[in-house]
Structure formats: C-alpha cells, structure tokens
Amino acid sequence: MTVGILGLGYVGIPLSLAISDKGLRVIGFDVSEQRVEQLNADQSPIRHILSEDIARMRHQGFEATTDMRRAAECDALIICVPTPLNRQREPDLSFVVATMDAIAPWLRKGQLVSLESTTWPGTTDEILAPYFDRAGLRIGEDAFLVYSPEREDPGNTQFTTHSIPKVLGGVTPQCLAAGQALYEVFIDRIVPVSSARAAELVKLLENIHRSVNIGLMNEMKVLTDRMGVDIFEIVDAAATKPFGFTPYYPGPGIGGHCIPIDPFYLTWKAREYGLHTRFIELAGEINAGMPDYVVNRLIAAMNAQGKALKNARVLALGIAYKRDVDDMRESPSVFVMERLQAWGAEVAYSDPHVPKFPDMREHDFDLSSVDLTPEILAGFDAVVLLTDHNDFDYAMILKHAQLLLDTRGRYRGQSAPNLYRA
Known part of the structure; x- marks a missing residue:
C-alpha cells in the first residue's frame, strides 16, 4: 500500500513517520517547495521531531513532492491541511478545497480519502463527497471517504501518534471498514463512530471543552487578582480532590x-x-480578552514604579503558543506584543525555540530572539513572561529584570519588589 499525506506540518510529518515505521510506502505532498526540499534533505522543520527521524523515514522510502499528479500512485490519501478562521472569524476551508481540487483529477477506484483537518460537522459529506460524484465514483463501492480528526499534541512525549486513540467515522459503513483497515496498521486503538459528522463533532467537543474550562480559569484569575489571592494556589489546592475536579490553568490567552x-x-x-x-x-x-488584560496589568505595574508604557523597552519572554515547542500558531504572546506596540512600547522577544520571528499571515515582526544575560535583562524597562519554557533561567531573570510580569504562575509562592503577576 502507498499512502499519500497532503500537508507536511505539525500533523502530517508525525503521521508520515508513524505510517512509514510500519512498513508502508509514504508520499508527502506540500505546496511549499522549501518544505519539500528540507524533508528530502533529511532535515526536520519542527523542533520536537529530530532530523534523524526524517532520515530514517527517508531510508524507509518516504519522499516529499509538490507534484499533485502523484496522488494517482496512492491507495490512500490523508488530508492534513490548515483550517483557520478568516478575518470575520468564520471557517476558512480554502486549503481543504484547494487540496481536493488538486487531487480531483487523480481520484480512482479503490482509493480511500481521509480528512483529518478540524472542521465543522458536515464538511466531509457536503464538501468532499461531491468530488467523488463528479469523478463518477460511488462512495462505499468504488472508493471510500472517512473523517478522522488529528489529535497531535506537539512536544508531548507521553503520547505518540501510534498510542493516541483514533476516532474514525465513515460516509458509509463500507467506508468505515476501509478506514479501519488503514488506520489499524499504525494506530494502536481505533474508536469508530456512527458517521463522519459524528467524528467531526468529537474533535470540536474535545477542544471546546478545553476552551470553556480555560475561559473559566481566566475569568477566575481576573477576580482573584482583584481580591489579592493567587489563582495558581487555588487551582493547585483544588486539584488535590481525587474526583470531580480537573485542573486547568489561566494564562495570557489561548x-x-x-x-x-x-x-x-x-x-x-x-x-x-x-x-x-x-x-x-x-x-x-x-x-480573546486576556492579552488586553495582560497589557493593562503591565501598565499598572509600571505606574507603580513611576514609569509609562509609551516609549518603554519591553521584552516578551516566550512567543510559542505553549511551553517547549516552536509552534507559533495563534500564540497569545504575539497578540500581547502587538498591543504593546500599539501603546507605543519598543518590543523585543526571547525564545530559545524561535530564533527568528516567522512569516505569519496576520502578524508582522522583523525581530530575532535576543540572548538572555544579566546586562540585556537589566536594559529593558519591563520583562513579561508569556510562555514558560523550561530552558529559561528563572532565578537569573528575576534577579536582573527591572520589572517582571508573570502571566504563567511560574513564580507562584515567591515575592520580590520587581515581581508582578497578571
């Protein structure tokens, strides 16, 4: 069997590795020539995936390409492209549609197509299925269509692509059976559901559950700050209850x-x-309001030291969206940086995992990460801890920062004249 992976990013590359390790031939497709060249040169574009892993996969037969005509070689095609929001905060399926347009001429009998990109319930039936109809392929008889949401957690070493249970829904029962036949080769446990629409809803529920609970903690954080109570102490204590409570922690956004x-x-x-x-x-x-809250807390902290935010030099510590990864997607740190600039501050950043600010569709910073030394820290009017990477020397940062605003609870239980919390 030959499996095609469409989209070689934080989902597509780990998936390619998992499939290749089980002995299947993998062809990776991406529109970025730079990404394709990088992978074919045995180089990993993602920090938590080693170049040695890419080299092993290449030795096992993996190749990356921008040539969508090669989709005809694939017995299964797995779509892992982005599904962002547009400027009106509405679903943007342009990458999915462009991918289907590109492979449509090469759809053939016997093929399985699986969509893994997060989307609204009904996408597989309403957007993807018509491509099969136009190709003269009867879904469930000539070819097969399923939805199986990705569950990757970048940087999480406890769970791998192999070990994370895979939710799977088919457009027909025959599609579900075909999807199971594929995924059970390289996934330890398959969780079948009644339809593609049900599988699409599972993915949304998983992340809405987290969004709602993080929102609750962020609202509690605002309240406890007013009360002069440490929210992190409260959550840690509540988490000792062995039932009925799951700890979620606040931050500068999601x-x-x-x-x-x-x-x-x-x-x-x-x-x-x-x-x-x-x-x-x-x-x-x-x-979405937490970046503004962080900036307002910084303004108050600077006022307490007799300083203004306008024309101040502010260092953002950590700009990846979570600890110990290089993933910048929707990072709240970037929104904080933009708001600081809007207030007239001079903004710099330090992140050991993001040496240069990447090209992003909605954000534009011509910056590179600055080294953290006592002299550099002391040269900033304020330092804002936004993503608490384990590589940071937190004692040194606290000792030399003129003003340190902690948004992650890294300094919980500590006090210092220059330490503030948001």
Whole structure:
C-alpha cells in the first residue's frame, strides 16, 4: 500500500513517520517547495521531531513532492491541511478545497480519502463527497471517504501518534471498514463512530471543552487578582480532590491551531440550525480578552514604579503558543506584543525555540530572539513572561529584570519588589 499525506506540518510529518515505521510506502505532498526540499534533505522543520527521524523515514522510502499528479500512485490519501478562521472569524476551508481540487483529477477506484483537518460537522459529506460524484465514483463501492480528526499534541512525549486513540467515522459503513483497515496498521486503538459528522463533532467537543474550562480559569484569575489571592494556589489546592475536579490553568490567552479556532467552527454551523451557542462564545470572548488584560496589568505595574508604557523597552519572554515547542500558531504572546506596540512600547522577544520571528499571515515582526544575560535583562524597562519554557533561567531573570510580569504562575509562592503577576 502507498499512502499519500497532503500537508507536511505539525500533523502530517508525525503521521508520515508513524505510517512509514510500519512498513508502508509514504508520499508527502506540500505546496511549499522549501518544505519539500528540507524533508528530502533529511532535515526536520519542527523542533520536537529530530532530523534523524526524517532520515530514517527517508531510508524507509518516504519522499516529499509538490507534484499533485502523484496522488494517482496512492491507495490512500490523508488530508492534513490548515483550517483557520478568516478575518470575520468564520471557517476558512480554502486549503481543504484547494487540496481536493488538486487531487480531483487523480481520484480512482479503490482509493480511500481521509480528512483529518478540524472542521465543522458536515464538511466531509457536503464538501468532499461531491468530488467523488463528479469523478463518477460511488462512495462505499468504488472508493471510500472517512473523517478522522488529528489529535497531535506537539512536544508531548507521553503520547505518540501510534498510542493516541483514533476516532474514525465513515460516509458509509463500507467506508468505515476501509478506514479501519488503514488506520489499524499504525494506530494502536481505533474508536469508530456512527458517521463522519459524528467524528467531526468529537474533535470540536474535545477542544471546546478545553476552551470553556480555560475561559473559566481566566475569568477566575481576573477576580482573584482583584481580591489579592493567587489563582495558581487555588487551582493547585483544588486539584488535590481525587474526583470531580480537573485542573486547568489561566494564562495570557489561548493558542495553537485548535483551541482558539474550533469553537468558532461549531458556533458558525449552529446558526444554520437557528441556535446561538452563548456559553461557547462567552468562553471565546474571555480568552480573546486576556492579552488586553495582560497589557493593562503591565501598565499598572509600571505606574507603580513611576514609569509609562509609551516609549518603554519591553521584552516578551516566550512567543510559542505553549511551553517547549516552536509552534507559533495563534500564540497569545504575539497578540500581547502587538498591543504593546500599539501603546507605543519598543518590543523585543526571547525564545530559545524561535530564533527568528516567522512569516505569519496576520502578524508582522522583523525581530530575532535576543540572548538572555544579566546586562540585556537589566536594559529593558519591563520583562513579561508569556510562555514558560523550561530552558529559561528563572532565578537569573528575576534577579536582573527591572520589572517582571508573570502571566504563567511560574513564580507562584515567591515575592520580590520587581515581581508582578497578571
């Protein structure tokens, strides 16, 4: 069997590795010539995946290409392309549609197509299935179509692509059976559900669950700050209850490609059914407001030291969306940096995993990471801890920063004249 992976990013590359390790031939497709050249040169573009892993996969027969005509060689095609929001915060399926347009001429009998990109319930049936009809392929008889949401967690060493259970829904029972035959080769446990639409909803529920609970903690954080109580102490203590409580922690916002995006996919689709998902949208509003809250806390802290934010030099510590990864997607750190600039501050950043600020569709910073030394830290009017990478020397940072604002609870239980919390 030959498997084609469409989209070689944080989902497609680990998936390619998992499939290749089980002895299947893998062809990786991407529109980026740079990404294709990088992989074919045995270089990993993602920090938590080693170049040695790419070299092993290449030795096992993997090759990357921009030539979509080679989709005809593949017995299975797995789509792992981005599904962002547009400027109106509505679902943007342009990458999925462009991918289907590119492979449509090469769809053939016997092929299985699986969509793994997060999307609104009904996408597989309403957007992908018509391509099969136009190709003269009967779904469930001539070719097969399934939805199986990705569950990658970049940087998480406890769970791998192999060991994370795989939810799978087919357009027909025959499609589900074909999908199981593929995925059970390289996934330890398959979780079949009744339809592709059900599988699409599973993915949304997983991340809406996190968004809502993080929103609750962020709202609690604002309240406890007013009360002069440490929210991290409260959560840690509540987490000692062995049942009925799951700890979630506040921060400067939410990031990654899932949690800030997925709720809007469901709220958008819910309008088709005449429903207004107020609870989900409220959590989104709270989380989206946290960068402004961080900046306001910084303004108050600087005022307490007799300084103004305008023309101040501010260092952002950590700009990846979470600890110990290089993933910048929807990072709340970037939104904080933009708001600091809007206030007239001179912004710099330090992140050991992001040496140069990447090209991003909605953000433009011509910056590189600065080294953290006592002299450099002391040269900034304020340092804002936004992503608490383990590589940071936190004692040195606290000792030499003129003003340190902690948004992650890294300094919980500590006090210092220059330490503030947000």
